[in-house]
Amino acid sequence: xxxxxxxxxxxxxxxxxxxxxxxxxxxxxxxxxxxxxxxxxxxxxxxxxxxxxxxxxxxxxxxxxxxxxxxxxxxxxxxxxxxxxxxxxxxxxxxxxxxxxxxxxxxxxxxxxxxxxxxxxxxxxxxxxxxxxxxxxxxxxxxxxxxxxxxxxxxxxxxxxxxxxxxxxxxxxxxxxxxxxxxxxxxxxxxxxxxxxxxxxxxxxxxxxxxxxxxxxxxxxxxxxxxxxxxxxxxxxxxxxxxxxxxxxxxxxxxxxxxxxxxxxxxxxxxxxxxxxxxxxxxxxxxxxxxxxxxxxxxxxxxxxxxxxxxxxxxxxxxxxxxxxxxxxxxxxxxxxxxxxxxxxxxxxxxx
Ligand SMILES: [Zn+2]
Numbered sequence: 001x002x003x004x005x006x007x008x009x010x011x012x013x014x015x016x017x018x019x020x021x022x023x024x025x026x027x028x029x030x031x032x033x034x035x036x037x038x039x040x041x042x043x044x045x046x047x048x049x050x051x052x053x054x055x056x057x058x059x060x061x062x063x064x065x066x067x068x069x070x071x072x073x074x075x076x077x078x079x080x081x082x083x084x085x086x087x088x089x090x091x092x093x094x095x096x097x098x099x100x101x102x103x104x105x106x107x108x109x110x111x112x113x114x115x116x117x118x119x120x121x122x123x124x125x126x127x128x129x130x131x132x133x134x135x136x137x138x139x140x141x142x143x144x145x146x147x148x149x150x151x152x153x154x155x156x157x158x159x160x161x162x163x164x165x166x167x168x169x170x171x172x173x174x175x176x177x178x179x180x181x182x183x184x185x186x187x188x189x190x191x192x193x194x195x196x197x198x199x200x201x202x203x204x205x206x207x208x209x210x211x212x213x214x215x216x217x218x219x220x221x222x223x224x225x226x227x228x229x230x231x232x233x234x235x236x237x238x239x240x241x242x243x244x245x246x247x248x249x250x251x252x253x254x255x256x257x258x259x260x261x262x263x264x265x266x267x268x269x270x271x272x273x274x275x276x277x278x279x280x281x282x283x284x285x286x287x288x289x290x291x292x293x294x295x296x297x298x299x300x301x302x303x304x305x306x307x308x309x310x311x312x313x314x315x316x317x318x319x320x321x322x323x324x325x326x327x328x329x330x331x332x333x334x335x336x337x338x339x340x341x342x343x344x345x346x347x348x349x350x351x352x
Contacts, residue, residue: 037229039257040256042123043260063146063166065139085119087162088163092183094186105190144170145170147165214310220257244285244305255343273290289303
């Protein structure tokens with residue numbers, strides 16, 4: 001018997017220290033690094049929430065979090081896992097008070113309810129699993145404050161608390177000073193729609209539109225949330241605001257959810273160009289598109305998969321026209337307002 005194992009056995013013999021559980025249950029720590037979510041594959045898997053999150057005592061008696069390797073026994077077990085992931089997010093990631101994040105508005109009750117329903121959907125369970133894995137990593141690094149009395153009660157023979165009950169939702173002192181403790185946040189802003197960055201998803205307090213403004217396609221709120229998570233560090237954080245990146249995000253992270261909910265896939269993504277604020281980009285296609293005026297021979301055929309450039313011109317404010325069709329010489333200046341990009345759609349199943 002190795003000295004390490006002897007030490008573990010000795011610890012296990014200490015009164016009340018429930019080490020044996022951790023030895024027999026095969027609780028795995030979360031993966032060390034994140035990989036981009038492959039949503040199509042995840043949605044084809046039987047379960048989405050990942051292993052049950054369980055606390056166990058480390059050799060020093062301190063709490064560690066991991067996941068049970070075994071799949072859930074049934075749909076009820078999966079529902080419990082999704083509920084715990086949402087409870088963790090509610091404690092740590094959802095901004096519910098002002099001033100937690102500078103300039104962030106707290107989520108409204110309706111937004112929290114929508115997020116809870118999303119967390120219980122198949123796609124939402126995948127994204128909340130990624131957030132939960134971050135929480136497990138932060139916790140095991142000692143960056144999250146927890147209820148020491150509750151943990152002591154467990155070591156003294158009390159019930160094992162869920163991680164969502166043990167953490168307070170605040171960073172520990174170590175976490176406050178750690179450079180690598182970047183908590184993912186979901187919060188609100190004043191406006192419509194939603195946005196994302198590498199470490200946040202933001203939801204407009206005025207809600208979602210029912211239809212996309214240019215294409216008229218119906219909006220599926222869960223598919224939109226999945227799209228935003230696709231722009232975050234759990235998907236491809238460089239995809240936001242780029243014609244190709246957005247079209248790929250619709251294809252990889254939004255359309256699979258739409259299809260499962262009975263919505264037709266989105267075929268075209270319309271990227272809005274804010275008046276007077278040309279985006280800064282290193283993307284070759286986007287650079288060409290933005291310089292449309294300086295390239296007299298620019299043809300749509302050379303800009304695949306761009307389907308159209310829509311301009312607002314001085315002679316007809318508020319109306320949109322094709323930027324690349326020749327106009328009367330006396331016409332005023334035109335500004336690019338929208339770039340339409342085709343979305344790659346799944347190939348139809350082979351016919352018999
Ligand atoms: Zn987007």
